[in-house]
Amino acid sequence: MKTTERNLNLSGKKVAILATDGFEQDELLSPLAALKGAHADVQIVSPAEQDEIKGWKHTDWGKKVHVDVPLDQASADDFDALVLPGGVINPDHLRREPGAVEFVKSFFEAGKPIAAICHGPQMLIEADVVRGRKVTSFASIKTDLKNAGAEWVDQEVVVDQGIVTSRSPADLPAFNAKMIEEIAEGTHRRTLAL
Secondary structure (H helix, E strand, O other): OOOOOHHHOOOOOEEEEEOOOOEEHHHHHHHHHHHHHOOOEEEEEEOOOOOEEEEEEOOEEEEEEEOOEEHHHOOHHHOOEEEEOOOOHHHHHHOOOHHHHHHHHHHHHOOOOEEEEOOOOHHHHHOOOOOOOEEOOOHHHHHHHHHOOOEEOOOOEEEEOOEEEEOOHHHHHHHHHHHHHHHHHOOOOOOOOO
């Protein structure tokens, strides 16, 4: 089925991008631009103590991004969807933050779309929401996802009950398109995996 322009309009949808220092620059900026292009209200949520976080671009620090909402003031109830950019540093720091893990889990429990790319699915592992789900990721965390009960596949984008995952920045066009499609669909009924 071909997606129409009307389906791609996310006016009235509020999307959180959860990140901290060391997010992979393209994996935050590209979804951010795609969401804004679809007219979504996008807010950067972070546990960082400063009002900006630094991206990582390939082998060195990249651009800074303004934090819109401190994590301790954010609630999943205020958003329609969640985006988890990767990078090696970013999810490793976030998964040590109990508030960040609970934030992710709240989106899952509410059936709201979650889009995670590259190392971003590490947050899904930490929130214990991948058991029985079909996902993909950067290859180096394949075993971690399998050990957490996920079915890992090597595809540019995978969707399982509103959870969108992709492998790397090379997959961003497919990731962004599926992310927008899932957000446009709204909440998803999720079956609990045993």
